[in-house]
Amino acid sequence: MLLSFKTELKPNNRQVTKFRQHCGVARHAYNWGNSIILETLTARETDKTVKIPSAIDLHKRLVAEVKPLYPWYYESSKASPQQALAELRTAWDRCFKKVSKQPRFKKKGASGDSFYLEQGTKAKPGINNDGKRVKLPKIGWVRLHEPLPVTAFHNCVISRKSDRWFISFKWEIEQPEILPNRPTVGVDIGIKELAVCSNGQTFANPKAYRRMSRKMKRLQRRVSKRVKGSNNRKKAVSKLAKLHLKISNIRKDSIHKLTTYLAKNHSEVKIEDLNVKAFLKNHKLAGAIADCGMYEFKRQLEYKTQKFGSKLTLVDRFFPSSQICSTCCHHRHKMPLKVRAFECPNCGNIQDRDLNASRNIERWFEGIFIPEKSELAVSSTVSACGVDKPDSSHATATMNQEINTKITYVQLSLDLGNYG
Numbered sequence: 001m002l003l004s005f006k007t008e009l010k011p012n013n014r015q016v017t018k019f020r021q022h023c024g025v026a027r028h029a030y031n032w033g034n035s036i037i038l039e040t041l042t043a044r045e046t047d048k049t050v051k052i053p054s055a056i057d058l059h060k061r062l063v064a065e066v067k068p069l070y071p072w073y074y075e076s077s078k079a080s081p082q083q084a085l086a087e088l089r090t091a092w093d094r095c096f097k098k099v100s101k102q103p104r105f106k107k108k109g110a111s112g113d114s115f116y117l118e119q120g121t122k123a124k125p126g127i128n129n130d131g132k133r134v135k136l137p138k139i140g141w142v143r144l145h146e147p148l149p150v151t152a153f154h155n156c157v158i159s160r161k162s163d164r165w166f167i168s169f170k171w172e173i174e175q176p177e178i179l180p181n182r183p184t185v186g187v188d189i190g191i192k193e194l195a196v197c198s199n200g201q202t203f204a205n206p207k208a209y210r211r212m213s214r215k216m217k218r219l220q221r222r223v224s225k226r227v228k229g230s231n232n233r234k235k236a237v238s239k240l241a242k243l244h245l246k247i248s249n250i251r252k253d254s255i256h257k258l259t260t261y262l263a264k265n266h267s268e269v270k271i272e273d274l275n276v277k278a279f280l281k282n283h284k285l286a287g288a289i290a291d292c293g294m295y296e297f298k299r300q301l302e303y304k305t306q307k308f309g310s311k312l313t314l315v316d317r318f319f320p321s322s323q324i325c326s327t328c329c330h331h332r333h334k335m336p337l338k339v340r341a342f343e344c345p346n347c348g349n350i351q352d353r354d355l356n357a358s359r360n361i362e363r364w365f366e367g368i369f370i371p372e373k374s375e376l377a378v379s380s381t382v383s384a385c386g387v388d389k390p391d392s393s394h395a396t397a398t399m400n401q402e403i404n405t406k407i408t409y410v411q412l413s414l415d416l417g418n419y420g
């Protein structure tokens with residue numbers, strides 16, 4: 001399978017200058033293309049026949065109209081501005097489909113500086129790798145921070161975070177050996193903990209923001225006190241950026257450890273498909289979730305389950321995982337966030353809120369929650385999908401059924417109440 005890799009580079013000063021030039025060219029092309037598209041959109045207001053230029057149209061115009069005006073374009077690889085225009089067009093497509101906002105102009109020095117490089121022709125390959133260094137077109141051999149196996153890749157992206165430079169590229173890997181007899185696991189993304197697994201394993205939150213928030217506040221204050229445009233302000237900004245990078249690295253590291261554990265040791269990983277946007281509107285939750293990085297967690301699990309041959313299941317976001325007793329399936333309605341322990345009014349079972357939730361998540365299946373005591377004839381929808389682990393034909397049958405999940409859970413607990 002093809003996996004994406006990112007590793008740090010150790011460029012010398014001359015190479016850093018080259019990197020910055022390439023970023024500048026990519027940014028210039030992007031901003032130029034953006035202004036052209038904005039002009040076209042204004043023209044379209046009066047004349048609907050005006051066509052919005054494609055990425056190829058934009059590149060043709062760039063070569064004909066812009067490059068001759070700015071000779072420094074020729075000092076950089078031609079793939080960088082071309083890819084910048086392609087990315088701009090994709091960003092506009094997303095905007096037209098109302099998936100994301102209108103692409104903005106890129107600012108010099110802002111985070112997210114990057115550029116794209118391509119292999120070039122077969123006769124004169126531009127990208128090469130000898131394990132300790134990579135050869136980049138127009139830049140030359142750049143040292144690597146960590147050794148790489150000697151592999152061929154055809155294109156790569158160089159990016160900057162704070163004052164550090166990274167290279168990312170795609171790489172074909174062999175599937176690792178899969179451990180036999182792996183169990184299923186349910187994971188609850190905690191507020192207090194990073195994650196709680198249904199097998200009782202807990203992963204603590206790094207709380208990187210909180211631990212370093214005082215330092216961060218001090219640095220932010222320093223930035224705001226310095227005169228705009230001064231060298232001292234630049235220094236303060238760079239220090240702040242370094243701290244941000246450090247915090248994000250700590251966070252990423254803990255999420256990587258968690259997702260590897262989950263994907264490697266389990267045949268199926270079930271997580272709640274949380275609507276992060278709705279969550280972030282709730283300010284009490286915002287900090288903790290921003291700290292954990294939900295998007296990153298899901299993204300890593302997606303490719304790691306693929307890598308380790310396991311399955312990732314997203315549990316319906318309306319599934320009230322924290323409100324059901326995982327022992328007797330009694331449905332309890334209110335569970336405010338501050339209540340940390342789940343106390344069942346039916347069977348008297350007391351357990352940690354997140355552990356209870358993760359156990360419920362583990363037993364969730366394709367739109368229907370399967371309680372442990374499902375051999376009882378529960379509501380018709382549930383009995384239709386059988387006991388414990390339903391087979392695949394049931395899975396498709398339940399997929400096709402339009403089930404109002406909320407109602408199903410209530411029915412379920414009522415029926416269980418009658419029998420138990």
Ligand SMILES: [Zn+2]
Nearest residue numbers: 325328344347
């Ligand atoms: Zn109970």
